Amino acid sequence: MVNCGLLTDKNEPVHLKSVVVDLKVKGHVATVSSTLQYVNEEERPLEALFVFPMPAEAALCHFSAKIADKEVMAKVQEKEKAREEYDDAIASGDQAFLLEESDESEDVFRLSVGSLPPAQSAAVTFIYVTELSVQADHALRFCLPAVLNPRYTPPGTGGGIVSEITSSPAGVPYSLSLTAHVSSPNPITKVESKCPLEPLMFLNADHTNAKVSLSAGHMFDRDVELFLYYQNAHQPTAIVEAGEPTAQPGTLMRDPVVMLSLYPEFPSALMSSVTSCGEFVFIMDRSGSMGCPMHNGSGAQMRIASARDTLLLLLKSLPLGCYFNIYGFGSHYESFFPKSVEYTQETMDQAVKRVKEMEADMGGTEILQPLKHIYSQQCIPNQPRQVFMFTDGEVWNTKEVLSLVRNNAESHRCFSFGIGEGASTALITGMAQEGCGHAQFITGTDRMQPKVMQSLRYALQPAVVDISEEWTVPVGMSATRLSPPINALFQGQRALIYAQLKGESQSSDSEGTVTVKYRLADQEVTNTLSYSLKPAENTGLSIHRLAARSLIRSLEREEQNEGAEKEALKARVVELSVQAGVSSSHTAFIAVHKGSGEAVKGPLLRRRVPTGGMPFMGALTPLSGLGAMRSCTPPAMRLAHQGRLQKGVMGPVSMLALGAAVGVVPQMGGASLMVQRGGHKRMRVNLEEDSVEDRVKAVKDPLLQLISLQKASGCWEMDGALAEVFGKTEEEVIKQTPVQVEKGVWATILALIWLHGFKMDAQVEWQFVAMKAVTWIRNQKVVSLSESVRVGNDLLGCQVKEEDLGL
Template structure:
């Protein structure tokens, strides 16, 4: 679904509905409804615009999304007319759009950027003078678990400018933030949360109305954003469940209108597993490894972390994170520190043994680092790191600190994936609006873990969690087996799990076909090998679908 390349790059200087001449169409209001079921969020956004020009305009809609989100509904109302999007092949969709426009009809075209999957663009067609347009977008996304066990949902208000290296095939996408006093529209935001476990609290970077429980066992609740919120910064919401480490299963009924035996007609199960490694293995883990730190020093790292706190820049926060890690490394491991912008440099010619002396030398150099290396060219230092021979019996762990303002996200993630056999990659998104496509993509393809640091308050637990994960041995031979009643079968819908960490959630989705009795149970077993020890964890669950699954 992509047409980004044919839109001129200057058009991307702002988000929302734009005319072909790159002028923003006035936004009147934004309404967002969030539905969270255990670990998955469905987001329904309605954006209302008005054409205040005296002539019809051809408009383009550009908006940010989580990199791994799936768009499941898109519709737009222009005056009295409503158009609902269908998913079609790229070329066919483009031709139909051009035909409709040339005959003066209204048409919509929704596409995903080839280079950065967290930006969608859509041509909306003709909006008559004085008319309003209402755009409704629904997407589904998994919520990441934070170091303090909270599930993080983020509604991005702005996207950072994306930097595109010279000679890269991506078009530059630049989106700038807006001060609150200039945001003429308001945001209404409400969330409904349900889970097999009780909800203990919901927190946010913005003011929330009190949590309202919908039942006595506190497994369902609603929460709203305080009135009058100016949508000038990201809305970050953290959801906490009691007994966060208990594995759970949620079975969702199929749609009554779809045929049984089809994806939409059958029930689907989501299993959240939290592997518990045997104590004997964890205590015998040698504290070794080669730790390679890669620090973004491009110009955009000089801007403030978030709108509220103008005193702390991204680079100072990234340096603080790195210093914390450096002081916590185990004696006898190896390390090196790279930094990059348009060019790159490294502290030592090759990784050195970690000692009091090498640590102090590194701390001194990190202290002098500034966001003064120009653009964000991350490919060259990555290639250089991968060209260095690995140190025997010191597994390589790569830590990347960046605000994610790169235009060649896909190339970078592909390079990490190609080298995933020789290292694990742990990523830190620094500052509000860091590219989720890049930060999550690096960790996912590198078998590591992603963290987002948006302020100094929650930084320490995040850093220590990633380091704990990096010191755990790599888990191999991961397999999932299902034990179901004889008339029920399962088709696994999720990709195979490639990385496991102690107590870190893994999600598995399966389509259930066949008939089961009301009281039927299923069982899922996860087997894996850890430092040469075969291990398994198991979960029994009811096959009865939940009611009101949406």
């Protein structure tokens, strides 16, 4: 076992002293300020590297470092110039900091800290603004990531970050404090978290301003999530933000910018129709990391076990007449069928059997090849292709994957699911955006099934096509759209649009409108939002920065297209990034603190950590030191990150030990660790006792047991297994069968009554199962339906009405 990070002469890690996070939320936008305090307790100067995750949609807009009592502010520069300035500063003996986006993924940043003198302390502050995502229950979600999952790198690719299995008995060696100030146009009803919070304090009488803090003593072993609830959350809103008076005239930062939050309301008559066709392709990550628990708490299900349950639910919920296939991938991939097959009782049974046998035993995480294979297959006429991607997001070539999805967006919709804390937001949200679908994250104690069924509901809705916008502003003004065109709309889901407002109004009319038009089920639908052009107060420049970030991302994606004017697009990205002071793939933040001016003699002290023959590729890091290394399998096991995010740079390098609390590989009964490379098994933890326990739980879950017994047609057969779900014997149930009612009809009516009587809290999970059952019963033309429902209620001890069943 080898300790990692910044080490003392006694081979002891140096710990981060404290982390302070200040969060300011205004409506749908959050500004996050993080300050990290650390000290060099070595006897020589240090150059070190730290890698941290950030939400993919965030705009990094400030970076500063306070060394002793002098603060230096970073400026945004073209990346190569910034790197040269950093190298020159280090060579001259100055202290320098370089913060840049990873080449592989836009949600990973690296901070290089140069020439920190012995016994010197430094406080690093970075600020970013981000949009808050909307949850199924209409809450807005803020997440402070504790960890960055390992990003698997195949051998021979020359990219990625080296990881080590290391040991240290220490817990989290620093304090974390987080305070959130929340303001909203609508009253704040509550703030919730899976982490302990201090009581919510309202700062005004109408409850539109509030303050909440994380309780003291939080061990940052998981993501910190806040869920904000506003009244009338689905009400469309518009915020106009004034420009910066000192900015150059005609630029984005000088002019006002508007942010529109749209919630399309589709006609109910159109939404009640659910398509019964489609080609559903389920792609399941079966890499070694899927053998990790869903969360660190007690009783956590393994990711692969939760995925098995979810696939079973999906298979039972598909409509007759559709087509489907299931792929598993790791270092290689395999499919259940050579090509998508029609959904029948026979094909469903074959798939269910194989789903139950799925394990996290396919090595690394390589998404590209199965996607290429799927896209190479011809689409089935009149069966729109819907791709469901399940992964814990530990992928090294995110940009390449997103480019592939984008190039095939015309042939499918992509619904993506990030499993477990630390999943790449760039990958999960990017695949959904490029594939005109919807993204979900399953973290902490979240159940995967409800979120997946919500996405299936979207997939079964008629697709929204021919989306267009019309902007109206007073004479003398114009509106220039900054966001990429909307390519997907779903019922109840928010769409954010940014636009730059140019010119001056020549009339007293101070209102603008935006009209969104689209076609849904061959009908034209129009939604119009009017908004005041008067700028809101106290918004700072957060909306400008998010708008600049949105435009920068659009230009970067355009740059990847063949035949694109790459140099012109790069120049435009650099110009916008420098003007707005936000990060991009072509710029970096550079801060230099002029010191004694004495040139460094000899190399800086770099802490090199041996790879020790453990060729596990990836990165697991806290957010700028904001967290302990998360356990992935037994709680005592930790993966610690060392390395640079530069392509072509591999092997041990120095790293800033911002509090890497790492664990040990346990020698427990029933536990074994296998770490190999490339096309072989990457990491598989074989916890036989836990696996058996998980499976026993899955079998004993009565809802899953009931669903697993349903036929593809939607009916149930009367047998002992079904009676067991009802808590009866088969003889008791058969004895109560109403006259002239067939056993299959009786079994299906009882199943529906049981679902409505005992599992209404999980209705989102079984709604499609029930719809199939209702359709099947209607086709049987049952004579004594009301009598059957009455007898069924008596037998099961329920009071479910016939109309509640949909019959």
